[in-house]
Amino acid sequence: MQLAHEDLARLVRTALREDLSETGDLTSTAILAPETSAAGRFVAREPLTLAGIPFAAQVYHQLAPALAFAVFRRDGDDVPAGECVAAVRGSAQAILAGERTALNFLMRLSGIATATRRCVKEIEGTGAVILDTRKTAPGLRAADKYAVATGGGRNHRFGLYDAAMIKDTHLAVDPDIARAVAALRERGIEAERITVEVRDLDQLDRAIAAGAGRALLDNMDLETLRRAVARAAGRIVLEASGGLRPGRLRAVAETGVDCLSLGFLTHSTPAADLAMEMESQR
Structure with a gap:
């Protein structure tokens, strides 16, 4: 199944609005300076069939296009525990603002893909x-x-x-x-x-x-x-x-x-x- 870009963008936009509303990330914007840089690594904690990488990438594209998002494993790959599947670098505020939304997509969709592959x-x-x-x-x-x-x-x-x-x-x-x-x-x-x-x-x-x-x-x-x-x-x-x-x-x-x-x-x-x-x- 090919997911239309407009569907992908709409789902991510809705999820970000749900988490950030109009106010944004109260915690990160209060304790981290805007110029603070960081790197986040998405790591599999168990063996799984990966799904949701385009969603995670879209999360950070919508939050801060200047962030560097690197993909190490593709959707459909069988990934062992401990492997890094993607990483994002740049503004710490932006990375943390999108962390839960990106993980929610990756965890749910990888769970479905993993169960399907087993069946x-x-x-x-x-x-x-x-x-x-x-x-x-x-x-x-x-x-x-x-x-x-x-x-x-x-x-x-x-x-x-x-x-x-x-x-x-x-x-x-x-x-x-x-x-x-x-x-x-x-x-x-x-x-x-x-x-x-x-x-x-x-x-x-x-x-x-x-x-x-x-x-x-x-x-x-x-x-x-x-x-x-x-x-x-x-x-x-x-x-x-x-x-x-x-x-x-x-x-x-x-x-x-x-x-x-x-x-x-x-x-x-x-x-x-x-x-x-x-x-x-x-």
């Missing part, structure tokens, strides 16, 4: 792929999905506007799958952009008959997933979902499903441990 490796060779979901932090969807792609996963629909999913909540109001799919097709939405969430094989049969391009197999056990794959016989893309976590993904992938969608990647993955190490520049 991708777990199902390697099965033919299935790891997908993300819309269960992202409000306002950070572009960043969260960027991190998933950096870790080797694939992005599912970005929002409600770019693909259709007939969920169980829709079917609770109107259970007619055929009518729902037909209504979407009448609006010019291609079959491959229509997913039906199904809880059993009967609903899967109805989704296939209706002409949906994808079926989300919700919380099915392994035997039911295998039966769903046999029943579908390649006529519809099958996506397993529901409570999937690292350590139990391979068995799901080996049932023959095409995709595994994991909400936890963006809603509950722990942040990666990175820190800034500061030193004065005399």
Whole structure:
């Protein structure tokens, strides 16, 4: 996933405004002279898959373009504990003003990328792929999905506007799958952009008959997933979902499903441990 520059700049601008408001860094501006120089090193405190370097660089570009920002490792790199991934030199006030915002992006996005990379490796060779979901932090969807792609996963629909999913909540109001799919097709939405969430094989049969391009197999056990794959016989893309976590993904992938969608990647993955190490520049 390529993150648009305008999205990157907007996310960083919002984060800086949240932390600095109109007043700025009360502590640093009070105790450090404006001409004081320093260097800050961003260091991985644990093994991780790096994501968020463009965000950290943008933080300092917006705060003080004169700062020198050096990149030592790129997004997508697997980084060992103790390694410096980037450094910034110049005004100590500016470096410290951006420290937490830069780290917040690096830690969150590297956490997501690291978890994604672990999941991708777990199902390697099965033919299935790891997908993300819309269960992202409000306002950070572009960043969260960027991190998933950096870790080797694939992005599912970005929002409600770019693909259709007939969920169980829709079917609770109107259970007619055929009518729902037909209504979407009448609006010019291609079959491959229509997913039906199904809880059993009967609903899967109805989704296939209706002409949906994808079926989300919700919380099915392994035997039911295998039966769903046999029943579908390649006529519809099958996506397993529901409570999937690292350590139990391979068995799901080996049932023959095409995709595994994991909400936890963006809603509950722990942040990666990175820190800034500061030193004065005399």
